[in-house]
Amino acid sequence: MRAFFGLSPNAETKLAIQAWRNNAFPDLHAPVPAANFHVTLAFLGNVSVEQLDTINHLIDEMPKVTAFDVSLNQLGHWSKPKALWLGCQQTAPEHLTLATLIHEIANRSGLQLQQQDYVAHLTLARKCKVKPPEPVVPANFQWHVDQFHLFASKPSSQGVYYPIQQSWPLHN
Numbered sequence: 164m165r166a167f168f169g170l171s172p173n174a175e176t177k178l179a180i181q182a183w184r185n186n187a188f189p190d191l192h193a194p195v196p197a198a199n200f201h202v203t204l205a206f207l208g209n210v211s212v213e214q215l216d217t218i219n220h221l222i223d224e225m226p227k228v229t230a231f232d233v234s235l236n237q238l239g240h241w242s243k244p245k246a247l248w249l250g251c252q253q254t255a256p257e258h259l260t261l262a263t264l265i266h267e268i269a270n271r272s273g274l275q276l277q278q279q280d281y282v283a284h285l286t287l288a289r290k291c292k293v294k295p296p297e298p299v300v301p302a303n304f305q306w307h308v309d310q311f312h313l314f315a316s317k318p319s320s321q322g323v324y325y326p327i328q329q330s331w332p333l334h335n
Contacts, residue, residue, distance in 0.1 A: 164328075165316040166215075168204040168265045170233060170258075171327065172285070176306045180235070180249065184287050187298035191247070193290040199325055202233060202285050204311060205265045207274055215313075217272040219329070225264050227334040230309040231257035235285055236302055240294030247291040248284040249302050258283060261311060261333075309333050 172180070181197035188194075210218075235249040251258075262281045269276050310332050314325040 166210050167206040169201040172306050191288040194288045195286050204262045214272045221268040228261045229257045230333040231255040235304040246286050247288040248286050250284040254283045
C-alpha cells in the first residue's frame with residue numbers, strides 16, 4: 164500500500180480553502196480536490212503489512228504530542244514538481260515535533276525516507292508551471308489539530324484519492 168502520515172483540515176476549512184483558491188486562481192490547470200486537502204507529516208511510499216504493524220507499535224510507544232493549531236498563511240510554489248501550495252509562515256513547535264517523531268518511526272520500521280527539511284504545506288494545484296501573482300485577498304486559514312492520520316494513496320478513474328486508514332489522538 165502507498166501511504167503517508169498527515170493532518171486533515173476539517174470540512175469547513177477545506178471548503179473555505181477551495182473557495183479562496185478558486186476565486187484567487189480561477190485558471191489553474193490541475194486544482195487538487197478539496198477532499199484531498201491535507202498536510203503531509205511523512206510520505207512513506209509503499210509499505211508492507213509488517214512495516215505497518217511495526218509503525219503502529221512504535222506510535223503507541225512514542226512520547227505524547229500536544230494538540231496544536233495549523234495556520235496556512237503563506238503561498239508557495241515548487242518548480243520541479245510544479246506544485247502550488249499553502250504553507251505556514253510559522254509552524255507550531257508541536258507540529259514540527261510530530262513530523263520529526265513520525266519520520267524517526269518510519270525509519271526505525273525499515274523505511275528509508277528522504278532526508279530533507281520539513282515544510283508544512285497543503286497542495287492547492289499540480290501542473291502549475293509558474294507561481295501566479297499574489298492574490299488580492301491573502302490566505303489565512305487556521306484549524307485546531309487534535310489527531311493525525313495514516314492515509315492510503317489510491318488510484319481511481321477520477322484520479323488519486325486519500326482515504327484515512329487509521330487515526331491517533333494528540334494530547335490535550
